Amino acid sequence: MRKHPSNSAAPADGLEAPASQGASSVADPGNKDPWALTEEQRQAERVLQAPPSGEPLYPGKRGSFAWEPFSDDSMFDEMTDYGGKIDSIDEYDEMLDRWGEMLEAGDSAGALDMLGQRLPELPEGDELEDYLSKGNRREEIKEQRRVIETALQQEYAARRVRTVDEQGRAYATGKRKTSVARVWIWEGPGTIQINGRALDMCFPQLNRRAEILSPFQVTNTLGFFNVWATVKGGGNMGQSQALRHGISCALQKWDPDLRLPLRQQGYLTRDPRVVERKKPGRAKARKAFQWVKR
Numbered sequence: 535m536r537k538h539p540s541n542s543a544a545p546a547d548g549l550e551a552p553a554s555q556g557a558s559s560v561a562d563p564g565n566k567d568p569w570a571l572t573e574e575q576r577q578a579e580r581v582l583q584a585p586p587s588g589e590p591l592y593p594g595k596r597g598s599f600a601w602e603p604f605s606d607d608s609m610f611d612e613m614t615d616y617g618g619k620i621d622s623i624d625e626y627d628e629m630l631d632r633w634g635e636m637l638e639a640g641d642s643a644g645a646l647d648m649l650g651q652r653l654p655e656l657p658e659g660d661e662l663e664d665y666l667s668k669g670n671r672r673e674e675i676k677e678q679r680r681v682i683e684t685a686l687q688q689e690y691a692a693r694r695v696r697t698v699d700e701q702g703r704a705y706a707t708g709k710r711k712t713s714v715a716r717v718w719i720w721e722g723p724g725t726i727q728i729n730g731r732a733l734d735m736c737f738p739q740l741n742r743r744a745e746i747l748s749p750f751q752v753t754n755t756l757g758f759f760n761v762w763a764t765v766k767g768g769g770n771m772g773q774s775q776a777l778r779h780g781i782s783c784a785l786q787k788w789d790p791d792l793r794l795p796l797r798q799q800g801y802l803t804r805d806p807r808v809v810e811r812k813k814p815g816r817a818k819a820r821k822a823f824q825w826v827k828r
Contacts, residue, residue: 694790704788708780711808713768717780719788722760728777729764742774749782752799753792759785779804 636645698704701720708715726733726746737743750756761781765773782801786793796802810819817823 691790694786694793696789697787704784706780706783706787708776708778708783709804710775710779711768711772711805713765713772713776715763715765715773715776715780717761717763717777717784719759719761719781719784721758724757724760726761727763728761737770737774739770742770745774746777746781748778748799749785749796749801752795752801753785755785755792759788775805 633645636642698720703718703720705716705718708717728736733743733746737746747756750759763777763780765777767773768776778801782796786796786802793802812819
């Protein structure tokens with residue numbers, strides 16, 4: 535038969551609970567005090583209440599709960615380690631007091647002057663040069679490279695001198711595809727002979743004549759030089775471009791100052807493009823024969 539809750543035994547006010555009931559409530563892990571502190575809260579409370587003795591709360595561990603007070607002694611030690619002009623802790627305290635008074639009075643110049651007198655001295659002589667050169671290594675390397683490049687450019691420019699033979703003619707060889715042209719130029723009314731014939735007889739096409747005369751047009755020397763050349767191999771296009779290459783190189787030898795406009799147009803560079811060779815089993819270099827299944 536179920537008993538009514540009001541009939542259950544309950545201790546009266548001011549009376550202690552039986553020992554058996556007290557022991558059971560303490561031993562029961564489910565009965566927790568809602569106002570009890572957690573372990574993290576206890577650690578935080580210990581840190582806040584730690585004595586300023588400089589000893590860590592946890593020996594052998596320098597963590598977030600290690601007590602390391604910041605004092606004037608530690609600041610004094612650090613300033614003296616870095617070479618500051620402070621002889622004693624009393625002088626350090628006096629300096630701070632005077633510095634604060636200057637700042638309160640608005641004497642910022644005096645405060646900066648006093649601070650500058652107490653800062654470490656910079657090295658002098660060779661030591662200062664070494665100290666400053668550490669941050670300028672990259673600039674020194676760049677400057678050395680500039681000097682070397684300038685010297686090389688001057689050396690190359692000195693090599694480019696006017697080169698002519700005994701008769702006052704400049705000679706050069708031009709190539710394009712399988713064509714090879716040998717060119718001589720000298721000052722004259724502008725006569726051009728190729729393989730013993732006039733220009734219009736060798737190259738009736740206007741675009742081929744324009745290719746041959748283009749070096750003179752670029753350098754504004756059209757009509758100031760006579761040209762005598764021999765060319766062999768290749769077709770009309772290869773021979774005309776070989777003559778253009780040879781005339782450009784000859785003009786550079788006649789006057790090295792003409793190199794820049796010729797180089798900008800690409801007339802001094804030998805074009806290495808040639809026809810690709812035929813492959814065995816192919817109609818041409820890449821073309822294949824017609825394939826028949828049967």
